Amino acid sequence: MVSSHSAHVLVASNRGPVSYEVGEDGSLNAKRGGGGLVSGLSAIGPDAGALWVCSALSDGDREAVRRGVGEDGVRMLAIPADVHADAYNGIANSVLWFVHHLLYQTPLEPAFDAEFRRQWASYETYNRAFAQALAEEAAEGAAVLVQDYHLCLVPGMLRELRPDLRIAHFSHTPWAPVDYFTMLPDDIRTQLLEGMLGADRVAFLTWRWATAFQRCADELDPERYLSMWPSGAPRAIQHRQGKELLRTTYIGVHGLGADADFLHARSHEADVEERMTALREEIGEGRRTIVRVDRTELSKNIVRGLLAYRHLLDTRPEWRERVVHVAFAYPSRQDLAVYRDYTAEVQRLAEEINSQYGTPGWSPVVLHVKDDFARSLAAYRLADVALVNPIRDGMNLVAKEMPVVSDEGCALVLSREAGAWEELRRDALVVNPYDVVETADALHEALTMPPDERAERTKRLATAATALPPAQWFLDQLNALNELTGR
Template sequence: MAETKANNSGATDGSGYGDYDFIVVSNRLPVDRVTGEGGGNSWRRSPGGLVTALAPVMAKTEGAWIGWHGAADEVLKPFDHDNMRLVPVELSADDVELYYEGFSNATLWPLYHDVIAPPEFHRTWWEVYKAVNRRFAEATAESAAEGATVWVQDYQLQLVPKLLRELRPDLKIGFFNHIPFPPLEIFAQLPWRRQVIEGLLGADLVGFQRPSDSSNFLRCVRRFSGHTIKSQHVNIRTDDGDRICRAGAFPISIDVDQINQLAKSPEVIERARQIREELGNPKTVLLGVDRLDYTKGIQHRIKAYGELLEDGRVTVEDAALIQVASPSRERVESYRLLREEIEGAVGRINGTYDTLSNTAIRYLHHSYPKEEMVALYLAADVMLVTALRDGMNLVAKEYVASRTGVNGALVLSEFAGAADHLKQAILVNPHDIDGLKDAIMRAVEIAPGESTRRMRVMRRQILQNDVEQWSQSFLRALDGETLGKTAGSGNE
């Protein structure tokens, strides 16, 4: 790229336009900082599915990614990495506390997850959320070429579409909400509900994980704005003329090729064998993999498993549960209390049922590389996904993709978006502890033929709908194709 691009966020020709035809805007940049042995810093690509989905698009276009680089009170100039222009947005320590930990994750996150935990409404948080969203919009406006396509990601940046449209009406703007969108009756609690709706309506296309999320959004638009809605189209009247914002479901998926390759790797297969051996080679290995979050239903899963041990329906000699709970938002008090609650429950169960040779629950409060995660998937006979509310849950899809031997069983919450697609899973209401116990036992005792039949159907669905298909379907719809031709309905 030209040298001038290395010294600013993109605008180089005095026209007011930047250089980049395709821009992704997200809270975080798609890289993590790595400190070398000599103390020097470098960057490596983050492991998330969003990065995997959009990297090819970046490579084919003059692409830029705008987001925070992860360190508070540090100013970085734009830089290049992996065929992408990365444009850091500065956040102060106060911004992180009020915009991210506060409004995004203590107001919006619980509200959008059906108020599993009570949301907090603070005007100071809202003011900082507005200011940070404006900062992201301004950085995008400076970087985008004339007529560029901009794809804004997730609930932290819901005001960016409208702010960006005011700055750059020439742009084509998409927004994707990775978490659930709540029903009208819950969203109505938000004091700034109208401003958030108007912020999202700045986009040409607003995407959601499930058709129900899209329907919830359109109901809120109808209630809290004066715009006319016909089908999935919102007609927005402005002084410059009418325009249309469309809403639809575009269920996200995983990098199937990566999971398949790892699942067939001799090193990963050997590691899976070692995991079972380290557990004492039990007849059945059960697995839960979650970010430590109150929406994931980890407490319900552990309670159900503890009762199965108490009832004698499983024993530590025959079965073992591995629970991976990766650290999350550890500075937030509710998450610290959640960790204490879960670790206390695990300790009580293990103290009651462990033997010298066997452990009831192997609890791991760590994050692991993808190779280790796939080894865990291969080692597990039963995968437990018991989310109380989840936009999608890609762990469920990764487990299915890893089962190249077409065996294993998936117990899946009906409140996870993945339940729309993995209909051959053993679906469960995680609030029903007795029902959850029965579902776990059904998975443990499933006949090999039934297990193979169910897994084959689920694998076919995932192989046909990977993460690249997700990004392409959204971008085609943003380019003007009919929503019904591109948006996944979950009924394949």
């Protein structure tokens, strides 16, 4: 544990770099995570005085906090389980995620009632716990990088506690357009925007999401907040009191890329080779593959992807017994009923397609719902076509990872609503995610693409996909924050 007021670089996120499980003998077993933030913090070196503030998510995590067990450079917050559940599932995942991904069935939802207000109070409590911990741990003038929609209120709260700090907020999700964002109660959207505007810099995965945020801020209070859209200079939102400029929040973009070195090395390990052998047996000799790897997240659009594949088989019978849709749909947020229902619908539709078109030697859909990273990499390597058709996605790293890993090169069928579209659109087959017929036609075009064209497109996709690898992505955010104050 880093002692109070000594950390010079701090990261705050709901999930941390380590988690704990209680063994049968009562011992605590630590498991390290990966990803861009872990890579980035490692890249700044052990002498940087870095600290990661995160939430205790499991009983094992909370037990580790109770016993005072922890790792250097990590402070885990034992926020009461009921408060965390309200903040995480009740607000972050059931309201903010739905708003930013445009998921509401608006004739029926949302309904911002007394229960919503009770859960919102927990979201405030949860954010305040992070702000207080960061204030306690940060050295004078430290850099604080707050992550994602779980912690939108932290920058504003932390600004009040420690105005000396340099604060950034990064959103890993899309940002809702103004007319959707204004579904939120006026006081709640004001809190969210003013919370994020407490930062010196807010950043997003694409300029589309950054622009949407800025448009929402423009509607907040034109007398207090003035959006700046200079040509060739950083965008910003000025905080004003009358004619006096109080301070400025700058707007930035960092498009997270795939980690090519890690993917190449990991995808050729023995367990991946074993999964490839098993998958080849499931697929059958000489067949083409359409691969998707997703969580059963509502925004991933897995059901329409299956409907498009069924339309392909129905209208182009020449593909029957010649292609297999390898679909990995790993369960997500199964503590929410709407996610359980969606997972069940994915399984039902896959079974229906296999029943309707399958033959004794051919299963049109190979569906796996148990998470297995090695098997995902095996599918990446075998992919002839990558299907990435989200309704809306902050980035979607699968769209970037598959062209990097695919052995023979793969054609990418990509939704125009994925954040990755901005970087990959020139060499992808772009589709409207709601248009099942167009998606089926794109799958056919991908399957019939000449090998030399597919290889060239894959090469360019891989180059674009790895332009900002995870460690550099984090360092770019830190450097951009430092540059604001000349540090």
